[in-house]
Amino acid sequence: MSRSTLSVLLAIAVTSQLALAQPDPADPTPLVDKTYAYPSGIPYQVDYNTAAIRGPQTGYNICNSTTQNQNSLCQTSMVNHIDDFCLWAPPIPNSTIGDTEQEEVAWCTKPGHGTRLIPNGALQGVQYLVTSEYIQIAGFIDQTQINMNAQDYGGELDPHGADLRGNPLGGLMYSNAFPSNGGNNDSYQQVIDWTNFMGGDAFCITICDPASSSANQSAYCQNIYDRMGCSYNMPNNAQNGTFEVCDSDLKIPAGLYVTGGVTMTYSQPDSAAVDPPYTAFTPASSNCVTYASSALYTGIATVTPTGVSASASGGTAKATGTGSNSAGAAAATQTGGAVALGVSTLAGVTGTLFAMIFLS
Numbered sequence: 001m002s003r004s005t006l007s008v009l010l011a012i013a014v015t016s017q018l019a020l021a022q023p024d025p026a027d028p029t030p031l032v033d034k035t036y037a038y039p040s041g042i043p044y045q046v047d048y049n050t051a052a053i054r055g056p057q058t059g060y061n062i063c064n065s066t067t068q069n070q071n072s073l074c075q076t077s078m079v080n081h082i083d084d085f086c087l088w089a090p091p092i093p094n095s096t097i098g099d100t101e102q103e104e105v106a107w108c109t110k111p112g113h114g115t116r117l118i119p120n121g122a123l124q125g126v127q128y129l130v131t132s133e134y135i136q137i138a139g140f141i142d143q144t145q146i147n148m149n150a151q152d153y154g155g156e157l158d159p160h161g162a163d164l165r166g167n168p169l170g171g172l173m174y175s176n177a178f179p180s181n182g183g184n185n186d187s188y189q190q191v192i193d194w195t196n197f198m199g200g201d202a203f204c205i206t207i208c209d210p211a212s213s214s215a216n217q218s219a220y221c222q223n224i225y226d227r228m229g230c231s232y233n234m235p236n237n238a239q240n241g242t243f244e245v246c247d248s249d250l251k252i253p254a255g256l257y258v259t260g261g262v263t264m265t266y267s268q269p270d271s272a273a274v275d276p277p278y279t280a281f282t283p284a285s286s287n288c289v290t291y292a293s294s295a296l297y298t299g300i301a302t303v304t305p306t307g308v309s310a311s312a313s314g315g316t317a318k319a320t321g322t323g324s325n326s327a328g329a330a331a332a333t334q335t336g337g338a339v340a341l342g343v344s345t346l347a348g349v350t351g352t353l354f355a356m357i358f359l360s
Contacts, residue, residue: 022163022164030164032192032193034046036172045060046061052165058102059105063115071116078175078188079173079191079207082137088107088157090104095152096154101155103168103169110300111300116146120297122142122143122305124240125139126243129247130246137206138230139204140202141202148198153199155198156195156197202338205234231339244289245288
């Protein structure tokens, strides 16, 4: 794809995203505009307004050795490398993303961040992609080990939401992985734009370079296609059983495609089945280096799950790269890649409607 075509696609993506969402009058400062130096500038809670529509933040943002345990409510997350990243997941066992999106906590692969740790063996394949604009991680996970119901096809977490307060409320993201950080592993930059899909025993997360232009951040980390999952938001070639780090070309933002030389935009419907008229393009990757999971995740070697096991809940770790969503969202299916879908399968009527409103 030519640079000019990609620029047009990015511009359309940004315009589409900016047209959505309105701030909560009781808490009008969008989460993406709340910036804090790590760690000294971080408040105990970023979102503390009890008068706001969705209530106060349930966790906290000051996370350290005193909060490092499997009951931590830390809502400050990290993405640094294949051996050092966090995912958003529920604080209570057997939960669905749709019912708990505003209260998710950070689950990490390495101690030291003051969070819960992903139990040993839960991660079953991880692909870490490095691009000029963002970092993307996709993979397979036994989601019951991080408190998700085995049958939940999940949803999206991001720092936006219809009220611009984020899911989870007050959730912060940091990284030491971008070139603008100067390779300083002890210095963390706040990541303003990011998005994380969880569900169907798969996950994907993108963090956009805070030193890049706001247009690129908004386009590559946009949040308006929350029911289309990883297949369209973060096309990938993650494989079950493989742990790899690769360089990657840039993706085409979800919803945008070219047919007959004309740039087209697919708009996700509010409630009808999601049925994009195109197949998502998976960018080329190169310089891949594979690792043994036992060598990567030494910090969680002794961590055991405290939630409902896959066998006890009647589910198994599928990690097949396919999935379907029976909560009204169309199935987003992709063989050979991690697929986390849109709205929770097992959320109640209230939870499902709530997810549709606030996952965006």
